[in-house]
Amino acid sequence: MVPPLDAETIAIGTELLIGGRSDSNSLFLADELGKLGIAVRFKSVVGDERRDIVTAIHTAVTRAQVIIMTGGLGPTVDDCTREAVARATGHRLGRRKEALEGMTARLAQWGRIPNTAQLRQGMIPSGATVLNNPVGSAPGFCLTWKKALIISLPGVPREMEEMMRQEVLPLLRAESGAAGWSPREPIVRQVFHTFGLAEADVDAKLKGLIPKGAPVDLGMLASPMGVLVSLTTKGNQSTPEKNRDLLEELTNDVRSRLSDWLFAEGRDTMEEVVGRELSKQGLMLAVAESCTGGLIGHRLTQVAGSSAYVDRGAVCYSNRAKTEMLGVPAELIAHNGAVSKEVAAAMACGIRQRANVSVGLSVTGIAGPGGGTETKPVGLVYIGLDDGTGQPITQEFRFHGDRNVIKQRSSQAALDLLRRWLLGKASR
Amino acid sequence: MVPPLDAETIAIGTELLIGGRSDSNSLFLADELGKLGIAVRFKSVVGDERRDIVTAIHTAVTRAQVIIMTGGLGPTVDDCTREAVARATGHRLGRRKEALEGMTARLAQWGRIPNTAQLRQGMIPSGATVLNNPVGSAPGFCLTWKKALIISLPGVPREMEEMMRQEVLPLLRAESGAAGWSPREPIVRQVFHTFGLAEADVDAKLKGLIPKGAPVDLGMLASPMGVLVSLTTKGNQSTPEKNRDLLEELTNDVRSRLSDWLFAEGRDTMEEVVGRELSKQGLMLAVAESCTGGLIGHRLTQVAGSSAYVDRGAVCYSNRAKTEMLGVPAELIAHNGAVSKEVAAAMACGIRQRANVSVGLSVTGIAGPGGGTETKPVGLVYIGLDDGTGQPITQEFRFHGDRNVIKQRSSQAALDLLRRWLLGKASR
Numbered sequence: 001m002v003p004p005l006d007a008e009t010i011a012i013g014t015e016l017l018i019g020g021r022s023d024s025n026s027l028f029l030a031d032e033l034g035k036l037g038i039a040v041r042f043k044s045v046v047g048d049e050r051r052d053i054v055t056a057i058h059t060a061v062t063r064a065q066v067i068i069m070t071g072g073l074g075p076t077v078d079d080c081t082r083e084a085v086a087r088a089t090g091h092r093l094g095r096r097k098e099a100l101e102g103m104t105a106r107l108a109q110w111g112r113i114p115n116t117a118q119l120r121q122g123m124i125p126s127g128a129t130v131l132n133n134p135v136g137s138a139p140g141f142c143l144t145w146k147k148a149l150i151i152s153l154p155g156v157p158r159e160m161e162e163m164m165r166q167e168v169l170p171l172l173r174a175e176s177g178a179a180g181w182s183p184r185e186p187i188v189r190q191v192f193h194t195f196g197l198a199e200a201d202v203d204a205k206l207k208g209l210i211p212k213g214a215p216v217d218l219g220m221l222a223s224p225m226g227v228l229v230s231l232t233t234k235g236n237q238s239t240p241e242k243n244r245d246l247l248e249e250l251t252n253d254v255r256s257r258l259s260d261w262l263f264a265e266g267r268d269t270m271e272e273v274v275g276r277e278l279s280k281q282g283l284m285l286a287v288a289e290s291c292t293g294g295l296i297g298h299r300l301t302q303v304a305g306s307s308a309y310v311d312r313g314a315v316c317y318s319n320r321a322k323t324e325m326l327g328v329p330a331e332l333i334a335h336n337g338a339v340s341k342e343v344a345a346a347m348a349c350g351i352r353q354r355a356n357v358s359v360g361l362s363v364t365g366i367a368g369p370g371g372g373t374e375t376k377p378v379g380l381v382y383i384g385l386d387d388g389t390g391q392p393i394t395q396e397f398r399f400h401g402d403r404n405v406i407k408q409r410s411s412q413a414a415l416d417l418l419r420r421w422l423l424g425k426a427s428r
Numbered sequence: 429m430v431p432p433l434d435a436e437t438i439a440i441g442t443e444l445l446i447g448g449r450s451d452s453n454s455l456f457l458a459d460e461l462g463k464l465g466i467a468v469r470f471k472s473v474v475g476d477e478r479r480d481i482v483t484a485i486h487t488a489v490t491r492a493q494v495i496i497m498t499g500g501l502g503p504t505v506d507d508c509t510r511e512a513v514a515r516a517t518g519h520r521l522g523r524r525k526e527a528l529e530g531m532t533a534r535l536a537q538w539g540r541i542p543n544t545a546q547l548r549q550g551m552i553p554s555g556a557t558v559l560n561n562p563v564g565s566a567p568g569f570c571l572t573w574k575k576a577l578i579i580s581l582p583g584v585p586r587e588m589e590e591m592m593r594q595e596v597l598p599l600l601r602a603e604s605g606a607a608g609w610s611p612r613e614p615i616v617r618q619v620f621h622t623f624g625l626a627e628a629d630v631d632a633k634l635k636g637l638i639p640k641g642a643p644v645d646l647g648m649l650a651s652p653m654g655v656l657v658s659l660t661t662k663g664n665q666s667t668p669e670k671n672r673d674l675l676e677e678l679t680n681d682v683r684s685r686l687s688d689w690l691f692a693e694g695r696d697t698m699e700e701v702v703g704r705e706l707s708k709q710g711l712m713l714a715v716a717e718s719c720t721g722g723l724i725g726h727r728l729t730q731v732a733g734s735s736a737y738v739d740r741g742a743v744c745y746s747n748r749a750k751t752e753m754l755g756v757p758a759e760l761i762a763h764n765g766a767v768s769k770e771v772a773a774a775m776a777c778g779i780r781q782r783a784n785v786s787v788g789l790s791v792t793g794i795a796g797p798g799g800g801t802e803t804k805p806v807g808l809v810y811i812g813l814d815d816g817t818g819q820p821i822t823q824e825f826r827f828h829g830d831r832n833v834i835k836q837r838s839s840q841a842a843l844d845l846l847r848r849w850l851l852g853k854a855s856r
Contacts, residue, residue, distance in 0.1 A: 014660065015647050015649045040445055041480055042473070042474055043473035043474075044473075052470065203503075219443055287743070289722070293730075293741075294722030298726050299722075301720075301722065302832060304796070312742070317734075321740035354752070370732060
């Protein structure tokens with residue numbers, strides 16, 4: 001049996017280590033490599049320290065056959081990936097013609113000539129193949145050392161992604177044939193997004209789903225946006241068709257077990273799901289937001305083409321704004337409080353009528369940390385939906401978490417109510 | 429000289445490896461450890477595979493003295509951190525009374541009793557100290573092996589953070605005394621946030637800032653929100669006071685070089701900066717958004733207490749909404765187009781007047797990918813600000829990037845104009 005092909009990604013940059021930034025490149029890399037049947041088993045992050053990059057490379061070659069490094073290829077002095085790879089693998093750095101030419105051509109397009117610092121970007125370890133950067137100035141490179149393919153790419157996501165597509169993936173496909181590597185069966189992954197159930201409840205619903213010993217992993221991850229469930233095939237199996245059938249069967253089983261709580265699959269988002277359904281039904285939406293402050297509008301308009309079904313939104317932070325923008329009677333607010341199901345209903349109805357659209361959606365709540373009372377604590381949120389039938393739908397939630405979490409959950413709850421209404425499944 | 433104390437974080441979870449999720453815990457950990465003078469030099473991410481977690485532990489002990497693992501402590505079968513630590517260090521797992529008691533007490537508060545799966549969470553490697561989880565059900569633990577302190581915490585950020593504060597940081601302070609560890613001088617880091625300059629321009633402004641050989645690293649990171657600059661002292665120096673003086677001097681130098689482009693320092697955000705200034709000046713704000721779809725309102729209301737200065741927002745996605753909500757004349761839109769400086773000015777003026785507040789801020793643009801023309805391409809964005817002087821300020825931008833990047837940049841540009849206006853530095 002041919003040994004499986006494992007990958008490790010190494011993200012380089014002190015900013016990624018201590019600077020409040022996450023490394024997002026490795027997620028893209030894992031996806032793309034997975035399609036080739038190459039599993040990312042380790043991800044590492046190191047700062048801009050040559051000795052630490054060297055250590056990371058030496059560790060990676062002991063446990064991975066494909067090593068993709070991102071970052072540290074820029075023109076500044078703290079960009080030391082080139083030096084680190086040379087040092088780690090015992091190659092010398094040298095100025096490489098094809099690297100300089102690509103960079104010069106790219107800069108020329110922007111009407112610039114390379115300065116001394118940028119010329120450093122043309123230094124490539126001996127024996128390495130230069131990888132052209134069609135988007136930016138820093139070239140990448142790859143070389144084989146200790147039976148591992150070490151690939152070095154810039155850290156700028158747009159440049160890294162384009163170079164993966166144009167240079168690295170074709171190379172990996174070719175190499176895997178030439179070197180006698182036998183990539184595993186592609187790792188297939190099904191992702192399911194749920195809202196409205198706690199992780200423990202999702203777990204209970206999925207109990208006994210995976211037959212004992214079946215080559216599929218079940219994953220679960222809770223966030224303010226809901227619980228994500230994933231099924232991932234284990235690569236390198238001898239019976240790929242059987243696995244695919246099994247995954248299909250399990251996917252159907254998950255769908256039926258999660259039923260209405262399942263709002264999207266794969267890379268689909270809640271806002272795309274409701275957007276598609278609004279389009280399909282030819283409906284226009286207007287939103288009235290208090291505690292979410294514009295987040296629902298922002299999310300809806302993340303979808304290209306959303307102007308076809310989003311007419312407007314009103315962010316009514318003050319009580320006066322609720323009355324002036326939506327016609328919510330001041331007495332209703334005075335009597336029930338701004339955070340109440342009555343005001344949520346009046347806001348949804350008000351925005352629907354004023355915008356003259358099919359459906360109005362509203363949120364009012366206490367995002368905290370201040371503003372809570374014993375009877376109306378932080379996290380109390382009301383959602384409203386009005387479709388002109390004279391019977392607005394309202395829902396009460398008591399969310400936990402900080403201000404941001406409460407805003408996120410509130411926006412998700414509102415969009416989920418809209419989704420259920422669009423599917424004819426919202427209970428009044 | 430006492431050897432420096434280095435840390436490695438290991439985030440565990442297949443979701444973090446391939447699931448489109450970044451590991452945010454390690455950023456918090458790096459911050460907190462840095463305050464104790466412990467540098468995170470490596471971050472690792474591994475999936476829920478026992479053998480991979482074992483490998484990660486074995487690698488970490490060769491290069492770090494403090495190892496903090498997050499995740500894999502839940503009740504489900506794929507949570508195997510407990511088993512992996514036991515296996516890696518040669519300890520046996522056993523049910524531990526204090527772990528079970530803490531968990532039972534916590535669940536009792538929620539009116540539940542532990543089920544069989546949750547009881548797995550009470551299994552702790554022999555010789556390890558149990559770390560109480562005051563927020564969730566899964567206890568953590570720590571043990572010393574091969575001169576490294578291995579700490580295992582849950583992956584849920586809220587639980588991990590609370591356990592760091594209540595359990596781990598006091599322990600590290602105590603241990604560092606008892607074990608004769610001499611933590612380095614705290615790593616001090618100054619972060620500067622700029623908007624409006626390209627990375628190359630920031631680089632040029634900061635040229636020659638750091639004296640040759642000075643124990644301070646200069647970092648730079650570009651994002652749609654601007655260019656972040658950081659100064660980080662290198663720990664373990666023999667002259668801490670001198671370093672502090674140097675950092676202070678460099679900080680002042682950076683401030684004067686970046687001048688008005690510097691909008692915030694440290695963990696401060698643009699929305700906090702403008703919020704504080706609005707509060708201080710006793711001004712109320714209203715916002716009219718087209719292409720940002722609510723993002724500006726969302727960002728402003730991320731700040732606790734923002735209801736004191738945010739009155740309302742109008743998300744006017746359709747032309748009709750611009751006319752009805754803001755009184756922008758339909759002829760003005762017909763004549764200039766919805767994406768024009770005239771409409772931006774009318775939107776800012778309209779929202780200010782209707783809300784009867786001190787200042788109105790507006791954005792109109794083409795976020796794409798559709799909707800662009802030769803004269804008005806995707807990325808063309810107009811910002812408007814009206815303060816009732818009869819002289820609205822407008823700015824034109826031509827942003828690059830995808831829909832989300834254009835929305836982000838537009839929101840940042842609008843808030844930056846507001847900031848400059850608040851400081852009396854906006855050019856009309």
